[in-house]
Amino acid sequence: MPVLVLLVLLLAGYFIFRRSQAGVSGKPCRWHEDRFRPRGRSQCWKCAECHVEAFTYDGQPPKECKRSLRSGGL
């Protein structure tokens, strides 16, 4: 039954598309230290997944993503 296979493939593609659109694909944040922007004692980090910036003072990458702040999740 090729039609059923096609339907399943379309459905799977649809869900993958929706997940990528929502931006919550479950990917962990990948923080990269931005060494070219020194800010006193703090360090600038950039998330490669969400393209947001964050600052920390302990030299460790941020534990949680700031994407909710960026998208205005109030």
Ligand SMILES: [Zn+2]
């Ligand atoms: Zn992120």
